[in-house]
Amino acid sequence: MRARSTSPDQSWPPASSTPTPTCSTSRCPWPRSSTSARHARGRTSSTPSGSAHFYEKESWRDLPEGALPDAAALDAATTEHPVMIQAWAPHVPNHAAFNSAALGIDADLPDGEGGITVEKDAGGRPTGRVSGAVNDYYNHTHNDFRAEVWGRIPFIQPQLLPPALSGAMAEQNGLGVTTIYEGHAMDPEHIGVYEALYQAGALTLRVLAAPEVLGSALDIKVAAPDEDKLAEHLAKAEAIQGDRGEMFKVNGPGYNGHLAMREPYKGPYGETTEGHWFIPSDIIELALREAARRGLRVNLCGGGLKEHDVVLDLLGKLRTDGVIKGGEHWIFQHSIFLDARQAERYAGHGFDMTVSTAFTYGKGEMYRERMGEQVLADLNAFRRMLDSGIKVAAGTDWGPKNPWESMALAVTHTMGKGVRAPTTAGRSGSASGRPTPCGAGGRPRCSAGPASATSTRSVTRT
Incomplete structure (x- = not known):
C-alpha cells in the first residue's frame, strides 16, 4: 500500500x-x-x-x-x-x-x-x-x-495506468477540456500507454505528447548527460514521432533545467545557491541543433531568469547560423520567472509557453522568503507573455487540475496565505504594487481551500 x-x-x-x-x-x-x-x-x-x-x-x-x-x-x-x-x-x-x-x-x-x-x-x-x-x-x-x-518501491504499477487515465480524461471532459499536451517527464513507455488507448479507441481527449530527452525528473540516480546519451535519447524520440490522426500525435523532445537565477539565493538548508543545471549549456546547444536538423519540435522546461538568459543567447546563435527561423513554435514549459525583455525575445523566436499557476499559489511564499520580495514581480507573468505575443497555456503539472481554477489564479496571482503576489497584472513590465488580500478591493474571490496548492501531479495537462 x-x-x-x-x-x-x-x-x-x-x-x-x-x-x-x-x-x-x-x-x-x-x-x-x-x-x-x-x-x-x-x-x-x-x-x-x-x-x-x-x-x-x-x-x-x-x-x-x-x-x-x-x-x-x-x-x-x-x-x-x-x-x-x-x-x-x-x-x-x-x-x-x-x-x-x-x-x-x-x-x-x-x-x-x-x-x-x-x-x-x-x-x-x-x-x-x-x-x-x-x-x-x-x-x-x-x-x-x-x-x-x-529502488525497491513499486511507485508506478502499469496495470493502474489505463483506469487512472480513463478517469482523468473523464474528469477533464466534464470540465470542458478537449485537448491535452503531455510534454513533461514523458518517457516512451508513458507515451506508449496513450498509444494503446488510441489503438483501442479509448481516448476521449485529443493528445499531443512529447518524449523527454535527457530527462531527470523520475530517475533515482541521474547520470551526467553527454553527447552519446543525447544521441541515444534523440534516436528514441525520433522513432516514436508521428501523426496518428485527429486524436493522437507525438512531436518533439523535451529538455530541462532547475531554477537557475542571476543572483544567489538561500537554498533549502540555508546555504547559498544559484540553482541547478540538469544539462550543461554545450549539451543544450547540441540538443537544439540536432532537434532542428531532425525536424523535431523542441520542448524546454525551466523556470529561472538565468536559464532564460542562457537559452535565449543560444537561440540567438542558432538564428544567426540559420539553424532556426522563428516559425518552429518551440515550447518553453513552466517559465516560473520571466522578465519583460525575455518575454519579448521569446516572442521574437516564435515560442509558445505553458505555466502552472500553482507555482504562485503553492510556492510564492517560499520564493519570497528565499529569494526576496523583488522576484515576485517576475513570477508567473501571464500578462507579460500575452502582451509580448506569446501563446500561453495553463499547465496542471503542479496543479490545479481544474482549468477554471488555473484561469482564476492567472488573474489573481493568489498565494497560499491569501495574498496577491505583486506580479505583472498590468501591461508588460508593470507590477501590481503591494500584495492585496484575495477578494479585497473588488478582486476576484480566492480559489476555495488549499487544494490548488496541494493537488498531486495529474496525468493530464491543460
Whole structure:
C-alpha cells in the first residue's frame, strides 16, 4: 500500500533550520492516533496482504493533527501492508513517513545520510519519519542510501495506468477540456500507454505528447548527460514521432533545467545557491541543433531568469547560423520567472509557453522568503507573455487540475496565505504594487481551500 502526501515543506523540521536527528517521543508534538492512519485502515481492510493500494490525500496541513504520523500511528492501521506517505513535490527539505512493515531500517542506521535525516526517539530507534532530500522526483542528491531504498518501491504499477487515465480524461471532459499536451517527464513507455488507448479507441481527449530527452525528473540516480546519451535519447524520440490522426500525435523532445537565477539565493538548508543545471549549456546547444536538423519540435522546461538568459543567447546563435527561423513554435514549459525583455525575445523566436499557476499559489511564499520580495514581480507573468505575443497555456503539472481554477489564479496571482503576489497584472513590465488580500478591493474571490496548492501531479495537462 502507498499513501501520497503533498509538498510538506514547512513541517518538521522548519525549512530554515538544520534538521534535528533525534527527538524524544515525550517532547515531540506528533500524535499517536492520526487521520492518515484511519484512512490507511479503511483501505487496507479491503486490500489483500502484500497488495498495493493507491490513494491520495491533501497536504498534511489539512489533517486535524497538522502533522505526519509516525510508524506507531500507521501500525495502528496495519502491520501487514507496507505504508509510505510520500513527499510528492519538488520541495527540499521534504518529509516522508513509513510504518514498520515498510521501514526496513533499524537503530544501526546513521542519524543522517547524504542529505537525509532519520528521526529517532530517545532510545535511538527510528520513528518512521524521515526528512531532507526525500522527495520522489527532481531529487538529485546522488544518494546511494536513498537510491537503494527507493529502488525497491513499486511507485508506478502499469496495470493502474489505463483506469487512472480513463478517469482523468473523464474528469477533464466534464470540465470542458478537449485537448491535452503531455510534454513533461514523458518517457516512451508513458507515451506508449496513450498509444494503446488510441489503438483501442479509448481516448476521449485529443493528445499531443512529447518524449523527454535527457530527462531527470523520475530517475533515482541521474547520470551526467553527454553527447552519446543525447544521441541515444534523440534516436528514441525520433522513432516514436508521428501523426496518428485527429486524436493522437507525438512531436518533439523535451529538455530541462532547475531554477537557475542571476543572483544567489538561500537554498533549502540555508546555504547559498544559484540553482541547478540538469544539462550543461554545450549539451543544450547540441540538443537544439540536432532537434532542428531532425525536424523535431523542441520542448524546454525551466523556470529561472538565468536559464532564460542562457537559452535565449543560444537561440540567438542558432538564428544567426540559420539553424532556426522563428516559425518552429518551440515550447518553453513552466517559465516560473520571466522578465519583460525575455518575454519579448521569446516572442521574437516564435515560442509558445505553458505555466502552472500553482507555482504562485503553492510556492510564492517560499520564493519570497528565499529569494526576496523583488522576484515576485517576475513570477508567473501571464500578462507579460500575452502582451509580448506569446501563446500561453495553463499547465496542471503542479496543479490545479481544474482549468477554471488555473484561469482564476492567472488573474489573481493568489498565494497560499491569501495574498496577491505583486506580479505583472498590468501591461508588460508593470507590477501590481503591494500584495492585496484575495477578494479585497473588488478582486476576484480566492480559489476555495488549499487544494490548488496541494493537488498531486495529474496525468493530464491543460
